[in-house]
Amino acid sequence: MSEQNRDEQRTGGDGSADPTDEDMLVQTDVSDSVSSAGASFDRDTVVSAEDINVWYGEKQALQNISMDIPEQSVTAMVGPSGCGKSTFLRCINRMNDLIDAARVEGDLYLRGKNVYDDDVDPVALRRRVGMVFQKPNPFPKSIRDNVTYGLKIQDKGGDYDEIVEESLKRAALWDEVKDQLDESGLDLSGGQQQRLCIARAIAPDPEVLLMDEPASALDPVATSQIEDLIEELAEDYTVVIVTHNMQQAARISDQTAVFLTGGELVEFDETQKIFENPESQRVEDYITGKFG
């Protein structure tokens, strides 16, 4: 089934997107797929998707997505609601497995290993890929227990006090909560809760950090704090962030992938290029607000 799709994709793909010859050479493996047109970066690839298709029941949510996400950078995914950008994010750590109706086809490589292979345990995968959700969702436990949750369930040793301090400092929350580590995480404000969730996600030291519209439920001040934080995190982590705020993507990301309705990846390139000189007319229309 997957093989067949890929073939269909190959035949149908070349017509619609038009990758240059140079790109064909650089991208040996996924060269002929539409979506990674123009995308080649000088950093090593961490996550590499090849012809990912996702169905929710009968409805197809993603169509033949292929992209290579480089390490230690911020990759933003933008697009209108329902275009499948969150779905793609959740393919990376196989959160879609938790939805009965969801069906994923295609290959997705994390450091060269296909995470959809039979011998990959999604739980082990999620321990290497941290995730921050749209709505701040700290556990109704103390701040300390929130941060150490991942360490405890993964049976990781170490000096928990030190890790808690380190993680909260990286999440720019330490100064605000250092005197109330034993109080409930739910007592914090929305922006603080989201930074707590980020601290919780980075405490077990994942390789990739997925963020699903992490600032959409926050006010502008908290949003700007989160954005600064994301830029700092990208020095150590590979951050993949979904947003429908174009300015946010332009501000913080190194690469931008534009998804448009129907679940297709229309363009993926350096953020500057996407926003200044996109290849596709549809992307230009979307970015300039003439959504078509």
Place this chain on the structure above:
Amino acid sequence: MATNTESGEIEGFGQVSRTVGTIFRYLLVAATMFGIVMLAVLLLYVANDAIQPSTADPGWYLTFFLALVVPSVAVGWTVRRRDRGAFGFGALLVGMLVVSLMFSGGVALLVIDVVPPLAALAYAIGIVVPVGFAVLLTQQAHRISFTPRLAATTALFYLSLFGLPGPIGAAAGIPQIVPSLVGAIQSIPVIPVDWMMVTAVVGGGSAAAIGAYVASVRDTRAGLYATAAAFAATVVAGALGPAVGIDSVPAVVIAAIAFVPTGTYAWRGAFTEEGSPLGLVFAVTVVGGALVGAFAVNVLGFAGPQSWVDWQFLTSAHSGTAENAGLYPAIGGSILLMATVAALSFPLGVGAAVYLEEYASDNALTRFVDVNISNLAGVPSVVYGLLGLGIFVTYLGRSAGTVLVGGATLALLILPIVIISSREAIRSVPSDMRQASYGMGATRWQTVKNVVLPEAFPGILTGTILALGRAIGETAPLIMIGAPNVVFNLPNALGAKVSAMPLQVYAWSSLFASEDFYTKAVPAGVVVLLAVLLAMNSVAIVLRNKFERTG
């Protein structure tokens, strides 16, 4: 609709008819009140028969009015105007004292007449020791993997409770070589005094719980001090009890179950940062007023109502004359039945609920189970009685009418209710939290254990207590499984015959239907039954309010 803009006048702002709506509204009010009013009338009627308030001296009422009602209303009104929260705390404190006194009565009954103190101590130690080891092992979880830990814990429990080779060996004909910890303690040559053993078990458990509570409010140090203080208070109560005319054993139980927890709660509400002593003032006024009133009527010689619910009624067994008849074996039977029902239905019900909510995929079997659990919740209790008779008595050959058979039958009866309410509680845990846990790389079990169950626990507990409240009032299943109408002693084993409060009331109303039984003993029994039921439900309501998610 009827606006006429062409005429130039602004219309459509006049009265619109609400006749039908008004009638409908009052019909709804009537429907709401109908059941409540009917029940209230019946309860007043029953309470009047049971307590006979008209037989008291007017002076008795006057004394209590002056000592209890006037100061309570005055202080309560003042406190409430100053600080609503403090008033609520004070009222809760008084309620807690009353309910915990009732519970301590139940526990006292168990340790005096059901479980020999030495056996209680032996089993308490025999369970605490392996549990302690299990906790120590769990703390080493990162060093020892799960299977050897499980094996070690199981072996410890087996050794502690059964010894070597225990019942498995006995079945194979091997004689006991190593005695169990429980057996060893029960065969020690020097038997400590009863009340000291009760202190160790009841006081120890209560002190440990108090310590954990205080530690969660303050810190570990305060928790340790609180444990020591609570235990010391229990010991002192046991030592001083006989001096004020209460035996040591009940004194210990009342101190450990009623006074120490209420005192701790009073400390928390009155003297910690967020608390206010105003509430304590109100509570002290009410309790002090009641005590002063009781003392005053005693001194002044005013007779109280000749209530049928009195000490004699609560502490004696059935008798040929209504005057001497009491509810004691039935109260104890109900308590034992409830303990059995809780022990059986809670793990089964919660387990089924967790499976159905967290593990089961949505397929035909699950939907079939789903529909049938809802149907089972509505099956008449007499049918469950028949089921219990068929399974436990006829098929498994247990003797009819015992604590175990009765408890198991009632557990089957409330199992669907426990499952439904537990599922409801589990479903109300936000899926955000599950997602967060799975996103961190938690397995399903870790998510259930660390996130879902702690969040759902108050709801599960509330549902289970309310379901137990249904079980405690059931009569038909007990009749079906052959529980005797009248027993004269408390059952002292799971295999002993048991009666229960509703069964005893039923027996008085039908089998011994003399005038006195019918008009006096039955209402008194109903009042006691309802009091126990209300105490249980009030615990459920307080738990629900306490843990209700805020924000």
